Amino acid sequence: MPFALNFLRSARTGLLVAAGLAAAGIALRPLEAPAWEEVRSRQPALRLESIKDALGQGVTVGLLGGFRAIVADFFWIRTNYVWEKYDLPATQTSIKLVTAIDPRPTYFWLNGSRMIAYDMPNWRIDKAGGYDKVPDTVKKRFDQEQSEVAIRYLNEGFGFHPEEPLIRLEIANIYLNRLKDTASAARDYAIAAEHPDAPYYAARIYAELLRKMERNTDAYAYLRTLYAKLPADNPQAMKSVVLERIRELEAELNVALADRFRE
Amino acid sequence: MSALSVPFSFNRLALIASNTFLEAVRQKLFNFLLLLAVGLVASAQFFRDFNFGSSELKFIADFGFGALIFFGSALTITATAQLFFSEIENRTALTLLAKPIWRAEFVFGKFLGVFSVIGVFCALTIGLMMALLWHREGQLMAANPEAFEAGRIMRYGDLFIVGVLQWLKFGVLSAIVLLIASFSNTNLYTVVTGFFALVICHLQYLARDSWSNVDSLVLRSVVRLLSFVFPNFQLFNLSDEIGQGAGLDPMLAGRVALYAVVYITVIGGLAVYSFRNREI
Numbered sequence: 001m002p003f004a005l006n007f008l009r010s011a012r013t014g015l016l017v018a019a020g021l022a023a024a025g026i027a028l029r030p031l032e033a034p035a036w037e038e039v040r041s042r043q044p045a046l047r048l049e050s051i052k053d054a055l056g057q058g059v060t061v062g063l064l065g066g067f068r069a070i071v072a073d074f075f076w077i078r079t080n081y082v083w084e085k086y087d088l089p090a091t092q093t094s095i096k097l098v099t100a101i102d103p104r105p106t107y108f109w110l111n112g113s114r115m116i117a118y119d120m121p122n123w124r125i126d127k128a129g130g131y132d133k134v135p136d137t138v139k140k141r142f143d144q145e146q147s148e149v150a151i152r153y154l155n156e157g158f159g160f161h162p163e164e165p166l167i168r169l170e171i172a173n174i175y176l177n178r179l180k181d182t183a184s185a186a187r188d189y190a191i192a193a194e195h196p197d198a199p200y201y202a203a204r205i206y207a208e209l210l211r212k213m214e215r216n217t218d219a220y221a222y223l224r225t226l227y228a229k230l231p232a233d234n235p236q237a238m239k240s241v242v243l244e245r246i247r248e249l250e251a252e253l254n255v256a257l258a259d260r261f262r263e
Numbered sequence: 264m265s266a267l268s269v270p271f272s273f274n275r276l277a278l279i280a281s282n283t284f285l286e287a288v289r290q291k292l293f294n295f296l297l298l299l300a301v302g303l304v305a306s307a308q309f310f311r312d313f314n315f316g317s318s319e320l321k322f323i324a325d326f327g328f329g330a331l332i333f334f335g336s337a338l339t340i341t342a343t344a345q346l347f348f349s350e351i352e353n354r355t356a357l358t359l360l361a362k363p364i365w366r367a368e369f370v371f372g373k374f375l376g377v378f379s380v381i382g383v384f385c386a387l388t389i390g391l392m393m394a395l396l397w398h399r400e401g402q403l404m405a406a407n408p409e410a411f412e413a414g415r416i417m418r419y420g421d422l423f424i425v426g427v428l429q430w431l432k433f434g435v436l437s438a439i440v441l442l443i444a445s446f447s448n449t450n451l452y453t454v455v456t457g458f459f460a461l462v463i464c465h466l467q468y469l470a471r472d473s474w475s476n477v478d479s480l481v482l483r484s485v486v487r488l489l490s491f492v493f494p495n496f497q498l499f500n501l502s503d504e505i506g507q508g509a510g511l512d513p514m515l516a517g518r519v520a521l522y523a524v525v526y527i528t529v530i531g532g533l534a535v536y537s538f539r540n541r542e543i
Contacts (some may be wrong), residue, residue, distance in 0.1 A: 013446065013540045017533045018492060025491030028522060035518040036468070036498055067329035069322055076315050086405040107315055 049240035072102030083115055086123045091115060096153070099160075109157040110170050117174045147178045165198035172205075182209055200230070202239045207245065220249040224261050276368045276375070279359075283346050283376020288383070289379035292341060300334035304392050305328040308399065315413030320400055320417055320475035328502040331429055333383065336385055337419060340432040343377045343440040348450040374434075374441055374531055381433045384461055386494055389426035407520045421511040422498075425502050432499040436461060436529035439494075446509040464496040472497075494526050 079094040095112035102108070128134045129134040129144075151174055157167045172188035175181045186209040193203035203226050210219035223246050230237040246261050287293055307326040310318060350356040350373075360369065396417050404411045404412060440457040447453045467490055474486040498519055 009540060010446065013537050017442065017537055020533045020536075021492045022488060024526065025494070028525060030521055031525075032495060032520060035515055035522065038283075038512065038515050039498055039500065067326070067333065069325040070310065070329065073315055081516060101321065103313065172446075255330065 007042060049143060068102045069104075071113055072098050072105075072108065076099060077114070079115075083119070086126070088120055088123050092120070092149070099153075099157070102159070103160040106157070106161055106164060109154060109167055110162070113150040113170055113174070114152045116153060117147050117178050120146045120149075121178070143178050147174050150174055163195060165192040165195040165202065168192035168195070169199070169202055172202075176209070182213055186213065200234075204238065204242065204245075211249070216249055216253055220246065220253060220255075223249065227261070227263075269365075272368065275364055276372045277368060279364075279372025280375035283373050284379045286349070287346055287376060287380040290342070290345070291339065292345070293380060293384070295336045296334045297387065300330045300388050301391055303330040303334075304388055304395065307392075307395065319403070320387065320396060323396055323421055324392065324417070324422065324502065325396070325397070327388065328425070328429070331357060331388045331392075331426070333382065335384060335433050336386070336436065336461055339377070339381055339436045340440050340454055340461065343373075343437045344444055344450050344453040346377060347373055347441060348446040348453065352450075366539050370535045370538055371531055372444070374437060374527075374534075377437050378434050381437065382430055385426055385430040385433070389422065390409055393422055407536060412539060418510045424511055424513075424516050427501050428495065428501060428523070430520055431520055431527075434476070435494055435496075435523050435526045435530065436464075437462075437493060438527050438534065442530050442534040442537060445534045445541060460493070461496070464493045467493045468495055468497050484498060492524075498522065 065162055075094060075098045079091060079098055082090040082094055083256060092169050095108075095115060098108050099112065121139070124142045124146070125131055125139055128138065131139075135246075147233060154167050154171050154174075158164065161167060165257045168188055169192045172185045172192060176185035186206055189202050189206040190210060192198050193206050203222075207223050207226070210216070223242055227239065227242050227246060230239045230242060232239055243261075243263070252259050282407050304327045304448045307323045310326060311322065350359065356369075360366065397419070400411075400415055400417055404415070436457070439460050440453060443460065444453045447456065470486050471490040475488065477483040477486055501516070501519070
């Protein structure tokens with residue numbers, strides 16, 4: 001009987017404590033909700049979809065303890081270790097794990113995608129028998145598949161770095177160098193070039209791709225507009241090179257002397 | 264003479280708190296964890312070679328907060344449980360509570376004692392981290408003056424505020440551990456459950472995100488209830504904003520601080536209620 005009474009008393013206390021905590025949680029929600037929205041909007045890593053890849057991998061303590069940067073760095077070292085061994089599944093998983101743990105540095109997104117798009121097709125060709133034995137159609141399929149994985153991965157990166165020009169450029173590079181898709185590459189170089197923090201070469205490559213696609217008139221118009229925006233005192237802007245290309249295009253397009261671009 | 268025959272006394276509460284504080288700083292555990300945390304923060308510079316992504320100063324700040332949060336959580340849980348149960352196991356609680364002392368004075372006295380110890384821990388760790396950052400930033404400024412044309416990049420005021428918020432979070436954690444200790448029979452059970460509570464509080468936002476995706480009505484209700492029962496510790500995760508963009512929003516910091524203070528009061532009150540129903 002005393003046991004039953006004790007149990008009932010403990011159960012009542014437990015229920016009341018739980019009810020008190022729930023009531024506090026509900027009462028504090030109006031205070032917490034706006035703060036939480038703000039915290040989360042500044043830290044995309046706190047999203048369910050970004051964290052689920054990392055859970056169950058033994059890194060939870062790292063995430064909870066605030067050692068996110070150092071844990072991600074150590075996993076990046078591990079990524080390089082499995083990369084040296086040409087272990088495709090492990091490398092791909094490890095790359096995704098690193099950015100799941102710490103999506104903040106663009107370094108991980110860029111270098112991870114390069115491993116996927118540029119190295120992994122070669123590993124697959126080696127595994128399938130080597131360059132001499134594997135037919136070109138199969139090689140092309142490997143390129144296509146790995147590039148798609150890399151582009152998908154980089155697009156995930158936009159969730160954490162919206163409109164980051166370096167990620168956009170990386171996508172453009174994959175279209176250009178791996179998939180030989182000039183039109184798609186040009187589109188992404190153009191988007192990247194619009195960003196105020198984009199490197200100057202993005203616009204120059206875009207113009208060159210327009211020329212490659214035999215859209216010389218468009219390239220000429222684009223370079224004229226670009227030239228006016230470039231700073232004269234920054235060597236990376238390569239203003240003289242842009243002017244040189246404008247002159248080349250004027251010659252190719254037979255632009256009348258009077259209509260030629262003036263500095 | 265029962266406790267209720269005398270009015271609630273802040274003096275008695277302060278006496279219990281100061282005694283708890285002294286007991287805590289004499290413990291090897293406190294010194295050991297403090298030494299580890301301080302050692303780790305101080306060695307952050309040697310881990311720079313492992314840094315790939317973020318800027319060096321951000322890395323040092325992240326590393327310092329990592330040490331603070333990890334060892335601070337461990338210290339809060341173990342010290343709270345140990346200091347509470349030492350009174351029970353040594354039977355000093357019997358002597359103490361036989362006197363006209365409110366159980367609220369005992370519980371909040373214990374809490375304030377532990378909270379002060381954690382405060383010392385946070386102050387030392389944050390102080391060292393700030394000194395390290397200041398020193399390193401000075402070196403970088405001398406080496407690359409063009410990168411620091413607008414002055415120092417790190418916002419040391421923000422670092423201090425985030426440190427205070429972490430301290431408040433440890434306060435909420437300490438109150439939770441006291442609540443567990445108020446009905447638990449052993450120190451070990453309290454420590455283990457305290458760590459579980461810490462993990463749940465850090466991950467409760469996932470429950471909140473996922474409850475709407477659960478098909479079962481019962482399970483959905485349970486998940487939703489869980490999101491209300493446990494405080495959201497990720498709310499205190501503001502150290503990410505250090506050294507980035509516009510810095511820390513003071514309104515946000517104020518909201519989070521108020522959230523912690525209300526939780527400390529409510530959970531402390533519930534611990535008192537639970538402890539009053541306990542046979543010692």
